[in-house]
Structure formats: structure tokens, C-alpha cells
Amino acid sequence: MSDLGVRQSAWRVVAAATALNLPIGSLYAFSVFLKPLEALLGLSRADLAFVFALAAAGFGIGMNLAPYVYRVAPPPVLVLGCAICSTLGVALAATAGGLTQLAVGYGLLFGAGGGASYILVQQAVNLVVTRRRGLANGYVVSLLPAGAMIAAPLFGWCVGALGVRAALWALAGVLAATGMISAWLIARSNVTLAPAGAVATPDAEERRRLVFWQLWLVFFFAASAGLMVLSQAAGIITAYGGATTLAVYGTTFIAGMIAAARLGGGWMVDWLTIPTVAAGAHAVALAGNLALTLWPGPGVSVLALALVGIGYGIISGVTAAAVAVYWRRALYGRIASRLYVAWCAAAIVLPIAAGRLFDLTQSYRIAVLISAGANALGFLVAIGLPRQRG
Secondary structure, three states: OOOOHHHHHHHHHHHHHHHHHHHHHHHHHHHHHHHHHHHHOOOOHHHHHHHHHHHHHHHHHHHHHHHHOOOOOHHHHHHHEEEEEHHHHHHHOOOOOOHHHHHHHHHHHHHHHHHHHHHHHHHHHHOOOOHHHHHHHHHHHHHHHHHHHHHHHHHHHHHHOOOOHHHHHHHHHHHHHHHHHHHHHHHHHHHHHHHHHHHHOOOOHHHHHHHHHHHHHHHHHHHHHHHHHHHHHHHHHHHHHOOOOHHHHHHHHHHHHHHHHHHHHHHHHHHHHHHHHHHHHHHHHHHHHHHHHHHHHHHHHHHHHHHHHHHHHHHHHHHHHHHHHHHHHHHHHHHHHHOOHHHHHHHHHHHHHHHHHHHHHOOOOHHHHHHHHHHHHHHHHOOOOOOOOO
């Protein structure tokens, strides 16, 4: 293939990733739906935290299945199948009459389709991009919170004007449209995932188990704090005295900071050592949790949660870029999907605990302290990562 062809292929793959992952990122704007769904379906905060956790579990299932289907069908068909699964899930959620249907639709189907999409396009990007791979991976993972930044105010307006069901139907329509666009771009890029599937079995020396588990824990601790923020940001801001408008736009601001931090985290790996960036990110998030503990209030809550989100965002970018540094390209999808189980576990543990603690105490103070402890542990693990440069 010519140099021009390589550039065109890479451009189309990145564009396909953008089209597919932006609306999937609306998962991070779930907190906007908390009060409307509580009122509509008679659910508790812990019930909705369970739905978000189930979506994260579905996301993990989809991510870990994706590397095994590279040779089952061409990439455009796989992308379209993922989009159909996500679309059907949100459509099912839009018609839900109770917790079970909401959990199956939004949790399992939307989550699984989104997770498989996420890994498919990440593997494709890492096969075609050969320079500034940290920046490229930071960009791809930044698309999820960027999508949430766009979705949060739109959901807030739609819920207020038309209701929560209309907002979910609108999301289903967007997922269907962008899924078709992404499949078309992937088809035009001529990228193939079959070679990656054929050689994506690491030998004993490549497994690097200690590095894997260090990186897993660093991501888990950051995601525990960050996903508590993302899943319940609007509720947390309201609990600290913020008005509904501040909660919606505060959530948008936090998602935007996370998107920028993910991009920056990946970019920094091109220039700095991985433990330096990862430890610094946990320190930033820890500062946010401590600030909210010491000076509780609506304005401080937005800034503090943004710091926690920035720390989590940087770690997300670092994790995606670190896979490209520590392992070879063909292994990217398999290693990344296993590392992202940390994200799923984090979404299940602390967000549910925070929701339950709020139901019991009408406060997030204890959850914020737990989040601070997670960031302190993450800092200690991060400084022990190998000091390889990208």
C-alpha cells in the first residue's frame, strides 16, 4: 500500500472510531437520568446505581468477547452488529416499565454493544497508526467522556421538554445513524482485523503478569473514584446544595475535563514515563476528594469532582497508551480488553456503594472518603510501574 493509502486508511479508521464511540459515551451522562427515572419508575438511587453497574459489566463482557470475533466476519459487519445491539438496548430501556427491563436494555444490551465497539475500533486504530500512538490512544478513549459532555445538556433539555422516554428514543436513533456511518467508514478504510486475531496469543515472556496486574490496579483505583463521579455527578452536586441547572452543566463540565484529560494522558506517555504520569494523576484526584471533604459546598463540589475526573481521565489515557508501550500491536485488543475489566469492576463496586450510602445517610461524604483512599492506593501502585517511554 502506498503512503497516501496508509494515511487515508488511518484517517478513515479514526473517523469511524469517532462516529461510533461518541454516542456510546452517553453512558457517562447517566446521572442526568437519575431523578427522572426515580420519579417515572419508582426506583431508588441504589437501583439506578445497579443499572449503571450492569451497563459497565455488559461493557466488560462486550470488550472481552470482541478479540475472539475478529475472524468471524468483516470489520464493517462487526461494527454494524455492535451498533444494532446498543440501539436495541436503548430502545428497550425507552419502553421500560420497571427495573428489570431497564437493566436488560440499558445495562446488558447497550453496555455489551458499546464495549465490543470500543475494543474493535481501538484495535483497528492501533493497527493503522504507527506514530504518536500515545496521542492516538488518548484521543480514542477521550471520545467517551466527550460524548457525555455533548449528551448531558441535550439529555437535560430533552428530559425537561419531552420526558425521559423521548431522550432515550433520541439516543437510540443517534446510535443507529452513527453505527451505519462508522461501518461505512471502516469498509472504505480497508482495514482488516483477521491478522490480529490470528497472532494475538502472547508467549510466556510477553505476558508480563506483574506489569499487567500493576496497571490493572492503577486503573481500578482511578476508575472507582472516577466512575462514582460520572455515574452520580448530578446527584452529588445536588446533595451538596447545587441547583438542578448547576448539576446538569456541572456534569457537562466534568465530562469535558475528563475528555481533555484522557487525550492529555495518552499524549504525555509519548514524552514522559508511565509511572510519573500515572502517579501524578492519582495525586490530582486525591486532592479533589480531600477538597470536597474539607470544604463541602455546591461550587466546590463541581471543581472537586472535576479534579477527580481529571485524575481518572489521565489514567484512562495512560492505560490505553501503556498497552501500546508494554505489548506489541497485534496483542492490543486482547490485553486492553482484559485490563478494562478493572473499569467494569470499579463501576460495580464504588458507584453501587455510593448509591446505597446515599439512600441510608442522604450524604456522599463517606463515599468521597472511600474515593480518596482509592486514589492514595493507586498512587502507591503507580510509582512501581516500569519506567519505559513510548
